[in-house]
Amino acid sequence: MTAVTDHDHTDHMGRMDHTSDYTGDYTSDFETGPTKADPTPAAGREPVRESLRESVRDRVPDSGAEAGRYRDGTARKHADTGGPSREVHEATEAPEAPGAAEAARVAGATAAAATATATTAEIAAGAAAEADNVPHARVREQREPAGDDPVTGDDPVTDDDPATGDDAWDDGLIARRVTETAKAAAPAVETRGPGAPAPAPLAYDGPLRSRLDALRELVGLSRTRLDSKTLAEAGRILDEAAARRRLSGQHTVVALAGATGSGKSQLFNALAGVAISETGVRRPTTAAPIACSWSDGSAALIDRLGIPGRLRRRPVHNPEADAQLRGLILIDLPDHDSAAVQHREQVDRILKLVDAVIWVVDPEKYADAVLHERYLRPMAGHAEVMFIVLNQTDRLPGEATDQVLDDLRRLLDEDGVALGEYGDTGATVLALSALTGDGVGELREVLGQFVTERGAAARRVAADLDAAAARLRPVYATGRRAGLSEEARDEFAARLADAVGATGAGEAAERAWRRNANRACGTPWLRLWRWHQKRGVPPTGRLQKAQPEEEATARQRVEQAVRTVSERASAGLPAPWALAVREAAVRGSQGLPEALDELAAQAGLPPGRPPRPGWWPVAVLAQAAMTLLQVVGGLWLVGQISGVMAPNLGVPVLLMVAGIVGGPLVEWGCRMAARGPARRYGLEAERRLREAAAGCGRARVLDPVAAELLRYQEVREQYGRVTRTGAGVG
């Protein structure tokens, strides 16, 4: 059924990437759906189906399983069953439009029966296609124009011509649902195989659905970070869950698995009540899986397993047993431990697709490593959909059965398989003998109850989901807190400041300011002496300032800072995300040293002359006054010595001493007073550089890293939603 797989594909892809596009597509499905859902012709065809059913019933005893095999019906089989069926066949075949209309109607009808979400319409279309291969292609043809042509969709015609588009119901989800349940109950059984109610597709309950959606989103979010191999398993589970949901929810697919010679086929036959599967002493006996369905409508499910038509059987007709096991599809698998490798491959393939597994073990092989290590341990999470059956108890004497059963339980416990005892949920362990029929009844009962619950498929998907989540755990969660701490940010800023040399620059600025202050407020004599000194000393680095600096920032420090911060940020992350964070940091750090160079050049020194404090002129004045005192005192002394003035030693000497002592005093005072402003000036220069560097680093490195961390956080939360426990049964 290529069409189904095709749908499967588009469905998955569509939901992944462009949901909005896809709803349009869904709508188109619905347009065709209710359009044709008109009860009148369906009622007219009702007798036809009745007669067809009878004819097939008549044939059953004649051709045995052969007849039942095709009960679900392909067109070919309909043709074979003669007159009445040919009518149906013709009805579907006859004119182009009605044929398509019919199939499409089933689509709508089935969707209604399921009262499911919008997506189920599509599933139902698939189910309809399964009912009749021939019109299926046409359904698709029909659907496409309907989807492309919005005019038909808006057409408010509501007459009873089934061919015209009646699209009152494509405007809202709830309205659509209501009418479908109301309308479509009657034609729901259209064109089914005889007596087969259209199987309602499976519906998962809310938690499971949201977990599946979460996983889908998670896969979408992490596609860029993780390689496809890691995500393959999750993708497969999503695909299988979607494929299973599209198929019958009334049926439960149960596989009989076990080692060669454990009596799988024997048990299969015992359950079916007829020798369907070949049994024998030749090992391995069963080479290909055989399906047996207790009720109709299971064809699509069996198709999914890839079991060809010739290997599908019906159990012997037995009303009681049929009622008990209604909805069961039993699969007899080949062995998993024989030398025939292709058997194992088949088992592995089908075990991924079935809803539940009955592990058949025997007293000889129940402790085989192959069974436990290859299958039971990895599938321990699926305990709820597992039965472990100890077959061939007839070979065990007396109480040995209980002994072996206890040992088996112990082994299962060691495997981590939860056992369904004392009302817990878990695997059911039974002992029976398919040969003597001992205990088969019990299994039948348990199985009947299990099938009636109809929860196996959802539980299986939930268990798959758990397993996938557990497998993905290392790439999503590490159990450690991840994130960029404030400390790490500060350290990064400090390292960048080191790289631009903020401390050095600040200190240099401070000292330069102080030097200037000292020069301004120093005694003139000192300044004179300094000037003299300086003339003899050739200039050093100060003169280099004029040169353009190509590498003012320490590259190695920037590199190291980026490395450290990315290491800190990625510390608690799983490897792929850690790598992403590191890449983001490295990408951001490109060009960072150059930017810092530029910054350092701009922000290095405050523009213009350094600010002068208000007391400076006063100090200069005081210094000048002191000098003046000295000069005045000196002149006065000279005047006295030369006799120009009256000899009065006291005052001029006092003046001179005051000037001589006061000059350095003023200078010292100024130096003390300049300390504070100089410090402030230096700190200001340092702070400016520091902030500029930190800002640059934040914009280029920290922000991308934080964004990457945020993305991880998002994914981590999504993963948390996937792992949330609670199996869905809907």
Next chain:
Amino acid sequence: MVTLDVRPQLLDTLSALRDRVAAARFPLPLAGAPRARANRDELLAQLDDYLVPRLKEPEAPLLAVVGGSTGSGKSTLVNSLVGRRVSEAGVLRPTTRTPVLVCHPEDHHWFSGMRVLPDLTREWVPHREPGDDLFLPGETPARVLRVETADSIPRGLALLDAPDIDSLVVDNRVLAAELICAADVWVMVTTAARYADAVPWHLLRAAKEYNATLVTVLDRVPHTVVSEVSRQYGALLTKAGLGDVPRFTVPELPESAWGGGLLPATAVAPLRAWLLHQAQDPGARAHTLARTAQGLLDSLKARMPELAGAAAAQYAAALRLTSAVETAYDSEHARLRGRLQSGAVLAGDALKRWRAYPLDCSAGELLDALVESLAALLLCSVTAADERVDDTWRREPASAASGLTDRDPSLESAEHRIGLAVRRWRRELEEYADDEVRELDRSVAPDSEVVAALVATGLLGGRRTRVAGERLAERIGAHGALRLRDRAGRLLTEHVDRVLHAERERRLAPLDGLDVHPEPQAELIAALSVLQKER
């Protein structure tokens, strides 16, 4: 007919070969390493437990090991062959956890010592009344071989009931494989339900590969299907190229079920007769011995190169890891040298200090800043190299070996080591400067710290600090400046090289600790060729 011709030289070369095999190690977790380790252990077991003792003492009793799947009735078969319960049989799987060796009382000395199976401690049970409870619960410590004696076993034959080969208990599987390695005759037991199982067939193929004397027993066959199952099994054996292997069928009898008792003597008579014939007829016995021994010797031809190949793969992987480290450090070293030359050290703080020197910055401060900057540069180089190594190693499966990647977070200690080295360089530089200054015969000797700072600046600042050289020349003369600069430069190169070398060695140390060398490969092949020559 093959006969066994044993010369002392052969034994010598064999024990030399054994030592080579024992010395082979496969520590790197490569794809083939677990397989190679298993092969080595198996070969060693075969050499120690079988070939060497057998060649030394060809007259020792024939050892027939009964092996097979769990629940195939090995213990019941051994009990029936002996005629009394010597080995535990039961319905719980796996039943036999302690191997039991049964021999004639007079042969006991062959097995009580450590001649064969030296790894297993012996548990000697002299005699027990048949009515005794043989099996105390919880008595079995690991790796014990119970030796039983029974008169019903003829001299020159010993039976060993091995644990199963495929049960859940891993120890059992390992022990069974080891025991089978020690056998002269491999008795493979399978059942009607199991004869197509994959695991026993692996064992049969192994027997064929080693050309061991093999006999298969199809046990627990329901009466009704004896002929059909037997035919099927025969067909499978023929298809596998084992058509000529003696085949015995033991029917499933109520007695055989679940260890209740012994099978009637008639059920196991053909097998018993065959075994007796092998043990007692000198010709058959010699043939049996020679076949298994020669088969094992022949198998060495294929197995030794396999081991050698695995050893070579180990060495190649180790070489790849080593070269990744060397490449990373070499390229980082080159980059570091380039950066030193271009004056990358004189950046940031150091540059700011140099600009402020000498007005607003003292020589000591300048020197401090330079030293710190140099340490940062070195640390950056080392961590970059480590990062490159990690990157390359991440792609190598072999790097998963314990201790290679899970280093202690040694970044801090690397910083510490580099800091030490750089400070030592500074001290030595200051001593050099002191020397230079002391040699000057000027009245006003320049401050040695200033000299050191100027030399360091000139050395680390690249082209930008030519002026520092000029100033230095002014202070201690052009000649002295040049000499000092040269000496300081050499000192710097030496220290930088030493730091990088030490870090590289630290990185390589765990790899060296694994002791992966090219020699084992050559030695294994050489031992094999010597052996071939001696045969």
